[in-house]
Amino acid sequence: MSQASVDHEGHAAHAGHDGDGHGHGSAEHAKYPFLAHHFETPAQQFDSAKLGMWLFLATEVLFFGALFVAYAVLRSRFPEVFSYGSHYLNTVMGGINTCVLILSSLTMALGVYFAQRGKRVALLICLWLTMAGAAGFLVIKYFEYSHKIHENLVWGPGFYIPPDNAIGEVEAADLAHAPAPAPVAVPAPLNSALSGVPMVGTHPAVDASVVKAASVGPGGLGAGAVDHASAVTHDIIPHDVPSDHLEDPKMPPNTHLFFAIYYAMTGLHGFHVVVGMVVIGMLIYRATRGDFGPNYYTPVDLVGLYWHIVDLVWIFLFPLFYLIH
Amino acid sequence: MTTIVTPRPELLDTAAGKDDYLTYTRGFLSWALTLDHKRIGVMYMTAVLASFLVGGTFALLLRTELLTPGRTICSAETYNQFFTLHGAIMVFLVIIPSIPAALGNFVLPIMLGAKDVAFPKLNLFSFYLWIGGALFTLYSLAAGGFDTGWTFYTPYSTTTTTGGVIPVLMGVFILGFSSIFTGLNFIVTVHKLRPPGMTWFRMPLFLWALYATAIIQVLATPVLAITLCLLIVERTMNIGIFNPSMGGDPVLYQHFFWFYSHPAVYIMIVPAMGIISEIISVHSHRQIFGYRFIAFSSIAIAMFSFIVWGHHMFVSGQSGLMNTIFSLISFSVAIPSAVKTFNWTMTLYKGTISLTAPMMYGLAFLFLFTIGGLTGIHLATLNTDVHLHDTYFVVAHFHYVMMGSALIGMIGGLHHWWPKMTGRMYNEKMAITACIIIFVGFNVTFFTQFMLGSQGMPRRYYDYQPEFQVYHVISTIGAYIMACGFFTCAVCFAQSLMSGKQAPANPWGGRSLEWQCTSPPPHDNFKSPPTVGNCYDFSMLRWDEKEQGYVVDKELEALAIAAEARGHS
Numbered sequence: 039m040s041q042a043s044v045d046h047e048g049h050a051a052h053a054g055h056d057g058d059g060h061g062h063g064s065a066e067h068a069k070y071p072f073l074a075h076h077f078e079t080p081a082q083q084f085d086s087a088k089l090g091m092w093l094f095l096a097t098e099v100l101f102f103g104a105l106f107v108a109y110a111v112l113r114s115r116f117p118e119v120f121s122y123g124s125h126y127l128n129t130v131m132g133g134i135n136t137c138v139l140i141l142s143s144l145t146m147a148l149g150v151y152f153a154q155r156g157k158r159v160a161l162l163i164c165l166w167l168t169m170a171g172a173a174g175f176l177v178i179k180y181f182e183y184s185h186k187i188h189e190n191l192v193w194g195p196g197f198y199i200p201p202d203n204a205i206g207e208v209e210a211a212d213l214a215h216a217p218a219p220a221p222v223a224v225p226a227p228l229n230s231a232l233s234g235v236p237m238v239g240t241h242p243a244v245d246a247s248v249v250k251a252a253s254v255g256p257g258g259l260g261a262g263a264v265d266h267a268s269a270v271t272h273d274i275i276p277h278d279v280p281s282d283h284l285e286d287p288k289m290p291p292n293t294h295l296f297f298a299i300y301y302a303m304t305g306l307h308g309f310h311v312v313v314g315m316v317v318i319g320m321l322i323y324r325a326t327r328g329d330f331g332p333n334y335y336t337p338v339d340l341v342g343l344y345w346h347i348v349d350l351v352w353i354f355l356f357p358l359f360y361l362i363h
Numbered sequence: 364m365t366t367i368v369t370p371r372p373e374l375l376d377t378a379a380g381k382d383d384y385l386t387y388t389r390g391f392l393s394w395a396l397t398l399d400h401k402r403i404g405v406m407y408m409t410a411v412l413a414s415f416l417v418g419g420t421f422a423l424l425l426r427t428e429l430l431t432p433g434r435t436i437c438s439a440e441t442y443n444q445f446f447t448l449h450g451a452i453m454v455f456l457v458i459i460p461s462i463p464a465a466l467g468n469f470v471l472p473i474m475l476g477a478k479d480v481a482f483p484k485l486n487l488f489s490f491y492l493w494i495g496g497a498l499f500t501l502y503s504l505a506a507g508g509f510d511t512g513w514t515f516y517t518p519y520s521t522t523t524t525t526g527g528v529i530p531v532l533m534g535v536f537i538l539g540f541s542s543i544f545t546g547l548n549f550i551v552t553v554h555k556l557r558p559p560g561m562t563w564f565r566m567p568l569f570l571w572a573l574y575a576t577a578i579i580q581v582l583a584t585p586v587l588a589i590t591l592c593l594l595i596v597e598r599t600m601n602i603g604i605f606n607p608s609m610g611g612d613p614v615l616y617q618h619f620f621w622f623y624s625h626p627a628v629y630i631m632i633v634p635a636m637g638i639i640s641e642i643i644s645v646h647s648h649r650q651i652f653g654y655r656f657i658a659f660s661s662i663a664i665a666m667f668s669f670i671v672w673g674h675h676m677f678v679s680g681q682s683g684l685m686n687t688i689f690s691l692i693s694f695s696v697a698i699p700s701a702v703k704t705f706n707w708t709m710t711l712y713k714g715t716i717s718l719t720a721p722m723m724y725g726l727a728f729l730f731l732f733t734i735g736g737l738t739g740i741h742l743a744t745l746n747t748d749v750h751l752h753d754t755y756f757v758v759a760h761f762h763y764v765m766m767g768s769a770l771i772g773m774i775g776g777l778h779h780w781w782p783k784m785t786g787r788m789y790n791e792k793m794a795i796t797a798c799i800i801i802f803v804g805f806n807v808t809f810f811t812q813f814m815l816g817s818q819g820m821p822r823r824y825y826d827y828q829p830e831f832q833v834y835h836v837i838s839t840i841g842a843y844i845m846a847c848g849f850f851t852c853a854v855c856f857a858q859s860l861m862s863g864k865q866a867p868a869n870p871w872g873g874r875s876l877e878w879q880c881t882s883p884p885p886h887d888n889f890k891s892p893p894t895v896g897n898c899y900d901f902s903m904l905r906w907d908e909k910e911q912g913y914v915v916d917k918e919l920e921a922l923a924i925a926a927e928a929r930g931h932s
Contacts, residue, residue: 074483076477076479076481086481090481090485090551093547093581096582097585098585100583100585100586101585101588103585104585104589104593104622105593108619116610193601194600194603194609292610294603294610295603295604295611298602299604302593
């Protein structure tokens with residue numbers, strides 16, 4: 039980037055030498071140091087940046103869009119898998135996360151508002167709050183993930199390995215003794231157990247039994263998981279519950295697919311939250327330095343747009359995964 | 364409308380040539396860290412041509428292997444890697460970036476009358492993404508290569524034991540982002556950096572084509588990116604979404620892949636069509652026929668491109684209804700394509716045609732694109748497609764479109780803008796000879812493959828029935844002829860760089876803005892915002908013997924302004 043500034047300086051010197059500068063934009067360039075050489079006015083630069091960001095958001099929508107299509111295809115093929123798998127997700131934690139993200143969107147929007155009015159301290163407070171929201175989201179997500187991984191509620195063949203009950207001490211030996219990854223073999227008897235029973239979700243009695251089975255297991259987590267984070271790992275997880283998802287005769291075949299798409303979509307979303315934290319961190323650095331004011335707040339505006347779409351994706355993910363049973 | 368044309372001081376100090384972007388600053392870093400779209404375009408062009416050499420070498424190797432049934436020079440496994448590498452390199456490293464990223468980067472801001480693209484740093488970043496993607500692709504060779512075909516179809520791509528699959532998927536993923544950022548940059552540039560007077564309908568058709576291409580790049584490529592991510596996850600973590608034995612769906616992969624890769628075909632061909640619109644009009648010195656139709660047909664093709672992907676999957680178990688719908692929509696792509704072709708032909712009609720090298724490539728394009736387009740109709744027809752699917756007929760069809768049209772268009776464009784890019788003229792006779800050799804070699808290679816395919820020779824096969832051998836031998840000879848043509852072309856360019864004579868500002872008689880600045884253009888493109896006129900009105904230009912190029916004639920210009928004023932009253 040140092041070369042960039044050299045380029046610009048060389049350019050400026052050259053223009054001065056030529057005598058006619060940058061055409062009619064030269065006065066604007068002298069007035070606004072942030073104005074790049076190829077733009078004529080700050081408004082043009084701002085509009086360009088904003089259009090660029092909207093286009094980038096369009097690519098993000100399509101990026102997630104393919105996963106939503108995969109979700110739709112799999113769910114239409116295996117509706118029972120989705121309504122069953124959803125019981126293993128912790129609605130309370132998901133709900134809290136939704137609130138956290140919506141609040142962080144609010145603080146981000148306020149940040150843009152304060153940046154436009156040159157209120158540096160208020161902007162910084164808003165940015166730090168947004169950062170805290172993002173971090174809080176990831177912490178809660180971490181506990182959700184780690185619990186599921188302990189229970190072997192994962193993607194692929196790992197789903198069919200009985201969970202290790204000694205939480206936190208996954209031993210290689212145990213895994214070695216576990217049945218070999220046999221995605222096809224395991225569901226087969228379950229499939230026969232399920233035959234004769236109407237599809238989950240179409241029959242109220244079956245639905246109820248599924249809810250009951252799940253509530254003993256991880257599905258029942260919601261009850262007390264609200265208070266504080268440490269409770270989640272130590273107190274709430276019932277140590278005496280057997281590896282229920284494998285022993286549950288109501289588990290439909292291919293349930294691993296629910297978790298595959300769950301981890302794919304929430305994982306990609308989580309990655310975007312991490313990227314969001316990085317760019318918000320850069321904004322905090324620049325805002326502390328005092329870069330932003332009524333004339334120039336483009337980066338705050340753009341990061342704001344990005345952050346809103348990250349929230350928006352979650353607002354779709356939450357009901358599609360947590361609220362479908 | 365009355366202040367269209369004023370004399371341009373830029374034209375006058377051509378000979379001085381003090382300020383040109385090539386010598387504006389010196390040293391390796393001044394290129395490696397440049398934010399100048401022209402230098403980035405030149406770097407892209409160099410990189411793309413180097414990849415073309417590699418991809419072409421693989422093509423020659425696999426054609427040589429096919430000289431005889433059974434083993435000729437390599438094992439079947441090596442052959443699988445050859446055609447995969449040839450396809451992947453040509454598609455992702457050569458044709459997709461060739462026109463938008465290389466020529467487009469150079470030409471678009473100048474044609475538009477802007478000083479640069481909207482986001483110069485992003486532009487440089489996307490070039491380095493391209494380099495990163497290319498390095499990953501190279502690394503995949505070291506990691507054991509890959510034999511999946513450039514389409515990476517599941518479940519083979521998730522189960523093959525060749526070690527280079529994940530590196531090349533990473534590489535293509537990165538190249539995708541390079542393409543997205545270029546497209547994004549171009550859209551914003553066209554929207555926001557047009558100088559006063561450059562209305563949408565005064566934009567040269569190449570800009571319309573690049574704009575349509577950029578829309579496809581931005582909207583289609585993310586889907587490829589996420590699909591490749593899923594494929595990597597599928598291969599490393601076995602998530603089962605594309606794996607039928609785990610309840611997943613391999614056809615879902617094909618849908619995702621072609622949702623990008625069919626539009627990608629238009630990422631390749633639409634900008635080439637834009638180049639042809641420029642070449643045909645400038646080199647026949649005649650106003651382009653049906654400007655608005657050509658402009659809108661580019662947009663129409665971009666729209667259609669998103670809803671025809673299913674025609675790659677007629678035999679993949681799609682429902683009959685879907686097949687019918689996709690077939691119907693695929694036919695309708697013929698409409699905007701034909702609109703363009705007829706308009707180009709009408710532009711030639713009664714034009715003052717100069718058979719320059721760019722024009723020769725333009726005419727070659729017209730001929731080859733017509734064949735490539737019309738054979739597409741065979742493949743869009745459901746019942747003939749069942750017979751022709753996955754045969755050499757398909758190979759020949761898409762080579763006529765991707766190589767005979769897109770790549771020939773690119774090379775024609777390179778000849779067209781070469782004097783502008785380098786400031787040097789090339790040996791016209793040698794360039795024309797090269798074009799003719801390429802044209803002949805191309806038809807010998809690929810027309811034969813139509814016959815092979817219609818007789819049932821499947822594509823990607825290592826071995827074949829002896830009765831096919833004669834066609835394979837002819838096709839391979841054609842490939843060698845083509846290689847000679849490209850070699851001649853390379854010699855011609857090398858000679859131009861070393862000893863070509865100084866290029867005038869306007870060697871062909873073009874009227875779009877890039878011909879108004881010096882050859883090569885100054886660092887800033889324009890010292891003051893350029894005046895914009897009708898870029899296809901050539902009536903005011905005359906050949907200047909001293910300048911060895913075209914200049915604006917004052918008297919003709921007054922006539923032209925008067926004529927335009929009459930036209931508007």
